[in-house]
Amino acid sequence: MSARRTGRRPGSPDTREAILAAAREAFAERGFDAASIRAIATAAGVDPALVHHYFGGKEELFRAATAFPADPGRLLPAVLAGDRDGVGERLVRVFLEVWDSPVGAAGVALLRSAVSNDWTARLLREFLVTQVLRPVLDHLAVDPAQRPLRGGLVATQLAGLAMMRYVLRFDAVADAEPATLVAAAGPTVQRYLTGDIT
């Protein structure tokens, strides 16, 4: 048991923190797809089973490591259910619901950190691409060659909304009813996902 070899007790807060630190490094350096639970466990000096025990799967570990306050796996079904042409509006609506809720403060902290810290920026990028954009683009069966650009464009609109509503606090955007922003930015996101962008 490698956990014993390094002297870490499986149940201690130290062990949990060591796993999270190793996970942050692995996800930032190798990206979500290439990072493995096994390698993270080795780096943390624990057994992979312990990582699963604490965090479940790789998605959950990623979310814990990046301190992401929202769970796309729980939120995305509401975005993807329903007509294909409404995904953009539903994505903006759910996005605003999360950021307008109490967890939004954690989102602002994360965005601030990502802007000043290259490492957090990489984690945020990985999170957006693999946990949010990829499932949406998959669901819509978007041409794989176009996915990076289309996903990136969606990210520009969502990140810009977050910046103006919650960070820089442009009055008209910060004070707008969610429905107003959904009506304005929903079609933009929809066009970036499935419309003509050339």
Place this chain on the structure above:
Amino acid sequence: MSARRTGRRPGSPDTREAILAAAREAFAERGFDAASIRAIATAAGVDPALVHHYFGGKEELFRAATAFPADPGRLLPAVLAGDRDGVGERLVRVFLEVWDSPVGAAGVALLRSAVSNDWTARLLREFLVTQVLRPVLDHLAVDPAQRPLRGGLVATQLAGLAMMRYVLRFDAVADAEPATLVAAAGPTVQRYLTGDIT
């Protein structure tokens, strides 16, 4: 001469710095419109004529105080000349030209600072609203009641582009040809300026 009273020599770097410090405070606290050269001069302990001598008008003082690397007064004519339906594309094109140029690094520094510092955020907001968005919305004769929201929406798309291309560096957005982003985001900006957003 109040410059003499405070012991500051008109030609010294101290004087220039004192004016810029007073200007930053005035613009952040009162906003661009309410801040006056006279009040800034008083706060800096110099004669208003000296402020004009160093910096010219209020726009130039604002740009120097906020260290904005680009001059919208010089750039906007190229955006506004031409057909009304092309303003969105031309605004995105000029925006990317500025950020892709060597001065873009200063833009990134400014965005980083604005995200972590409320004071810089206010200055950036004032700059965007009064120096970029207002002239564009004026030129297009947009319904005054709709200007704050329309301007704010344009800001979400431009800020999001800057975030993804230059700060968080999403590959597909960071590596895209400017023309690709103009074709994708230009119509978005145009719709926010003059199209149906309800």
